[in-house]
Amino acid sequence: MRFLLSFVVLSLGLFVIAEPTVSPYVRREKRVRIPEGWSLKGRHHPDAIVPLRFALTQRNIDAIGEYLMEVSHPESKKYGKHWSAGQILERFTPSGETIEAVRAWLFENGFESNRVRVTPNKGWIEVFATTEEAERLLQTEYNVYSHTTGKEHLACYSYHLPSHIAPHVDFVTPTVHFDSRLTRRSESSDAQPARAVGQPGSGSSPKTTGGFAGSIASDLSTCDQFITLDCLRALYGFYYSPVSASKNSYGIVEYTPQAYIQSDLDMFATNFSQALYGKAPYMVSVDGGYAQAQYQGFDYNGESDLDLQYGMSLVTAAQEVTLYQVGDMVEGASFNNFLDAIDGSYCTFEGGNDPTQDGIYPDPYGGGYEGPEACGTAKPTYVISTSYSYNEADLTPFYTARQCAEYAKLGLMGVTVLYSSGDYGVAGNNDLCLNPNGTQTLGGKVFNPSFPGTCPYITSVGATMVPRGSTVYEPETACEEIIYSGGGFSNYFAMPEYQKKAVDYYLRNYYPDYPSDIWNSTGASRAYPDISANGANYVVAVDGQFILVYGTSCSSPVSGAMFTMINDARLAVGKSPIGFINPTIYSTRFAGLFNDITVGYNPGCGTTGFNATHGWDPVTGLGTPNFPKLLAAWLELP
């Protein structure tokens, strides 16, 4: 009897191997919570269409960190030898075997090949399924969630893939993620747009104290109360006029409905930067993005006005600034929409869009952006600054890993990607902290790291300030006005080699005395931020008025302006752009080239957070840029 049973089990096992299409389903991803502001509305209609997208597993992706080090580490023979889009495609495109496996599985489940589309970069397979079909395919249930603003979102709690398909698919959308574009707009046409709803900007926009009394001295004596261009130039020794502007551009990313107002840029120019009067950024629209004027106010214009007034002025009127305006008013957008547009340049390598394959985009619901999917429209600039962020815990590990690998590809191509590190110290956006069960609440006790700050392939920028009574010639401290510099240790990403020495030094000498269950104390996880720059008391023209603005949202575009000008100097002598800077800035060769910030802290989650200390720390990173020293050091590199 026992023999017989095991015989049956054995033959069943053989059967499973011989016929993979009946392989057991394994759970791929699950969500622990519904984000703030959303509530369950009910099951999705069985006949409603779900635009399923399968993120295919990329070849060689595990080695991407090594490839990136080869071209980014200053002691590497291949330093600065960046890859072309074609080389990236060749190295990482999912294998034919992967594409075929997923296609075959879809075919067996009733999706004929004319319904299945492989994107031009071969990274995704798309299929429009009915809810019923999608639920069967992924062994899940689709629900509609509604937001307090009236927006709706389609999602499930968890989903499954057959075990023979799982190795070929990173993840599927729409499923558990709450950042993907909303699949259908609210019925009510006068509902507010998707301001910061489950999208970049949610809690990550800068803060303001509004207009101000007093006056700004022209002699740098009030930089402790009012940060202006002159204060920043003096703080970082940032005096530079571009000489290779035509070969360069500085990229700043904004997500609609965030929009700049030209009259605000002009107002700022009149007072602080006359040569910029009348000058607009070069706008690249991604997926219908435009500078909307329907909604105004700090929440709509603050981020864009800040980023552009300081970004454009610091690189001077001679240098074009590229504004990537992402997403339309109806659907909004996520970081992946922007990355898709950058990835889209790979379409060109493949010989352009194929009209027999493409054209399924725009979304089947209509009413929003009706043009084609961004593809090859967004050529990456050498430096790209983004002042929006999520909490790592908002997203799943598979999703963040996939996106992080995309940043590594940009680095391989010579692009410097900067992200603000967040404004809530060790807490997440909107001061949310983690609970032991993985949910995020205001009363949570567990530190809540920021994403993409914790992606090891971007440069995370924290915030400093000029303390009251100090001058620009004295050391700054960590920012403790209105906002606290985001920083800490990832729960998703391992520590990259390039920062090991610096972070080990910190952990050995200033070990944070917190219970190991409120922060990632393993000493093996990615630590952030990498660098910092002033983030307090910025004088910004918003909606026709000068106001004071705070945030790592200030720090990122200011740092990006400096790196753009270092690229200018390198391009002028025929050298490559600086690309992914982390392996360089943490190297012994660059020791001491940032102004070490040793005072201040970044509280949150009911604690005083971490302290700024000598050397790298999880508040201000390596410190603020010393522009002349960095310029000289980067000019010495090949």
Ligand SMILES: *[C@@H]1O[C@H](CO)[C@@H](O)[C@H](O)[C@H]1NC(C)=O
């Ligand atoms: C801008 O310039 C006007 C005119 O000179 C002046 O009255 C105003 O105080 C200035 N604003 C700031 C913030 O410097």
Ligand SMILES: *[C@@H]1O[C@H](CO)[C@@H](O)[C@H](O)[C@H]1NC(C)=O
């Ligand atoms: C998770 O923990 C928090 C805080 O202890 C609690 O309020 C919440 O109900 C829990 N949620 C789930 C889904 O278990």
Ligand SMILES: *[C@@H]1O[C@H](CO)[C@@H](O)[C@H](O)[C@H]1NC(C)=O
């Ligand atoms: C930060 O410094 C204060 C004052 O020296 C100290 O009491 C605290 O323990 C330090 N915090 C951490 C996390 O090391």
Ligand SMILES: *[C@@H]1O[C@H](CO)[C@@H](O)[C@H](O)[C@H]1NC(C)=O
């Ligand atoms: C801490 O970080 C490591 C590496 O990033 C990760 O493997 C581990 O799961 C994290 N621990 C917790 C409790 O999240």
